Amino acid sequence: MSTPILPVLQGKATVAMSLDKAFAFFTDSFGSWWPAAYHIGQAEMADAILEPRQGGRWYERGVDGTECDWGRVLVWEPPTRLVVTWQINGHWQYDPDPANASEIEVRFTPEGPEQTGVTLEHRHLDRLVDGKAIHDTIVEQGGGWSTLLQLFATTAEAQG
Secondary structure, three states: OOOOOOOOEEEEEEEOOOHHHHHHHHHHOHHHHOOOOOOOOOOOEEEEEEOOOOOOEEEEEEOOOOEEEEEEEEEEEOOOEEEEEEOEOOOOOEOOOHHHOEEEEEEEEEEEOOEEEEEEEEEOHHHOOOHHHHHHHHHHOOOOHHHHHHHHHHHHHHHO
């Protein structure tokens, strides 16, 4: 029996920042806007880090100093595009096998001098071990990725 293809998850938001600043805040300050409750490590999350390069790590650091990977940076094209692997399975555990990874692509598009559109596509959830559980949880969050992107925009604008 083959694994069913799970629908792509999408999100979008607009942030009152220039293209360059929006991309930089999204990537350099990832831990400042990512909700600390959304972690998979044993310890409470102190920070979420996105290393700014192709092949870089995407991971969390716990309050006890432990680190827990979430995935890798596949595409690093500042200030317009970022693609990372999501290597978190349906049991909310890191899966080190890249063959089991889904992908998240984030695009930044200028919508004015100080306004940037941010769109996100989370695809290939069917590659994840028990990916349907991840898909359903994100969908059931009431907005899923759009809610997180709006949190990013609100935090970025407050930091100004």
